[in-house]
Amino acid sequence: MSDSSPLPPVRLHPEPELARAALSTPVLSRAALLARWAGPGTRVDAGGGLVEEQLPAAAELLGLSGDDAAADASAAWRVALDAGLVEIVDEDAGTVASGEDLALLTGGSPHDVLTVWLSALETVVADATVPDLDGLAEALEQGGEVDFSSLDWDPQAEADFLDGVLGNLYLLTVSEDGPAGGPVPLPALAASVLVPGDMAEPTNDVLQQVSDAMMRLDDQFRMLEPIGLVEYEPVDEALMADADEEPAAPVDDTDVSRYGMVRLTPLGAYGLRARLLEAGFQAPAVGELADKGADVLLDATARFGQAAARAETEQWLVRREPLSAARELLAAARGADAGAPLRRLRCQQALSLVGPEAEPALREVLDDPELGGLARVWLSERGALEVPAPSPDLVFWLTIDTVAAQLAAEGNSDELQSLVEGLAEQHSGFFAAAWRVEHPATADVLEAMGRLHPDKKVAKEARKAAFKARSQQAG
Structure with missing residues (x-):
């Protein structure tokens, strides 16, 4: 970590x-x-x-x-x-x-x-x-x-190992793709520290290290539970035929709970965050941005998962009047830098939480080349009257901006691949027009579409369009 x-x-x-x-x-x-x-x-x-x-x-x-x-x-x-x-x-x-x-x-x-x-x-x-x-x-x-070398015990190495395990437990707990507050199997937690990320299949030596670490962690989590850091279900002692034997790794998911299950408590999350901050890690907490400007909010939540970004934004909005909040968000969403598309996506998501009082702010940016598209989306979704139809250029610009934001937020996800396939199907001649879009991310988006689309013919069209876009930018 x-x-x-x-x-x-x-x-x-x-x-x-x-x-x-x-x-x-x-x-x-x-x-x-x-x-x-x-x-x-x-x-x-x-x-x-x-x-x-x-x-x-x-x-x-x-x-x-x-x-x-x-x-x-x-x-x-x-x-x-x-x-x-x-x-x-x-x-x-x-x-x-x-x-x-x-x-x-x-x-x-x-x-x-x-x-x-x-x-x-x-x-x-x-x-x-x-x-x-x-x-x-x-x-x-x-x-x-105390002669530590004679004890076969390295205090610093032991401390670093436990810190690494606790750090990974924290990361698994707060990540949106983690166990959602559920318990983490002890073998998985030990493996997260000991098994190299690029190792496809752990070696016997690594598996033995994991087994040894599980038993050390079993003792350690028994000690950490009474301070309120974790809730811990210990390793089933019946798994060990002999007191001096280490348990083998679980053979399937049905028996994994017998090898120890650990859950970080709310108090434990508070404590580990404090320790991570003390160690120099950046460990944000939802609600810290409530008194910051919209520029700080959008930049920070650009790195958050969707659920965390929404929770942070809700706390930011509750302190502000809807119309002024909408104006501040829109102003912060402008820009041609690499992070601007994701800022605009977070802005759009934030504005979805604002009531109809914000409508004047959205109408004020209808002619803005960077914000006019998302303003039309917001107004149309709320059934507003007299919303001007977007020009074809604006539609293509907004499409490129949206895909660029999704790339920044999720990378090559399944959801993005579905979006790419849908765009190519719904818009005949999409690539012939898309490479002309004057957006800083046009070439990168088209290259990504070529990489993600499963149809080789369509992927080739996307790569050709990306080449033209780069040539246009260079010229």
Whole structure:
């Protein structure tokens, strides 16, 4: 996943709703309980962790029992410390007190609560990359040196791998062609990071890497679920005949759920977006453009999928009076640059959401060579009277502009191929006239039509027309 181009926009839930979800997560609620419990008699070691003698009381407070109770209480304390819910007041004496951020959980704004939760999230994500190795925690607590090479563990590589997996989970969640909020199979998520995009069939070695990664991710997602990042259905333990064996890859779609299913929660989407922004990625959120100009709206939504573009535009329009909004959109849609056709398509889609109050703005541009076509479409669709018929030149110009916009938005899609076939069928002599259209994208559109049309004869006509258009532009 590259940080050079924007990710699809995420539709975030309202902050008050997210804050309530954050407060109810087991990790943050346990950390808050320990922070309120801590007092002058609470003692910590040199690393800030609770001394061993106090772990049983902490575990009892949290309602923990069993072999892992002390370790879980220690982990909850570490979250409280890292999130600012407790602070060390005397390092020599090892005493602590409630931290300033503890009050934010009850008296702060929703954004304050989410800021505390994000700190807790970082601690949990960091812990998830640490393997369960005997002696490692003890060595770290005692301030000793750990020989990572002898452990066959590269902390940075582990962190990068988990970040890559979480980044892909975010991308799958926010993409319009993703699972639409549904769970993602763990094998697919592991493969998305490990299998090269140009590999037609994974090798046995790559499949083994995916299988190994699935088991690491199974442990990691079990840790990430209590912080509210994901909803996770673990790998079915019955799949492993022996505790030391790795499960084989699923053989068909019917059993894939047994290999682990993970869903990013609304709170998780908020958290991963914050982490991506911190890492330098462009991770937009729907609604961010509501106070921007129409030029910014059209340029930005040109990179969005249709559903996200509509949601963003609806939030932009709700703040504006329809007539002035229509005028601003039309003004921003002008241009002869490469991005102009897609801006006009987004403008047309935005105007479809505006009521009849906008009609004067559309009539004002009927004679505009770049906007007159879409204005006629808008007026005709609403049954407006006295809409002048477009000239043949305007029809061809609008056709080229529309195909250029679709190319920019979707590439060589099936929908565009159907459009190309329809144009060639409905307009006899289309290519003989189209190459003369004075539009910057004429040659590119005709070349695309030649590439997309399945009929070899028609495709050849399109390529000839493209050649003539380029010759005309050069002359």
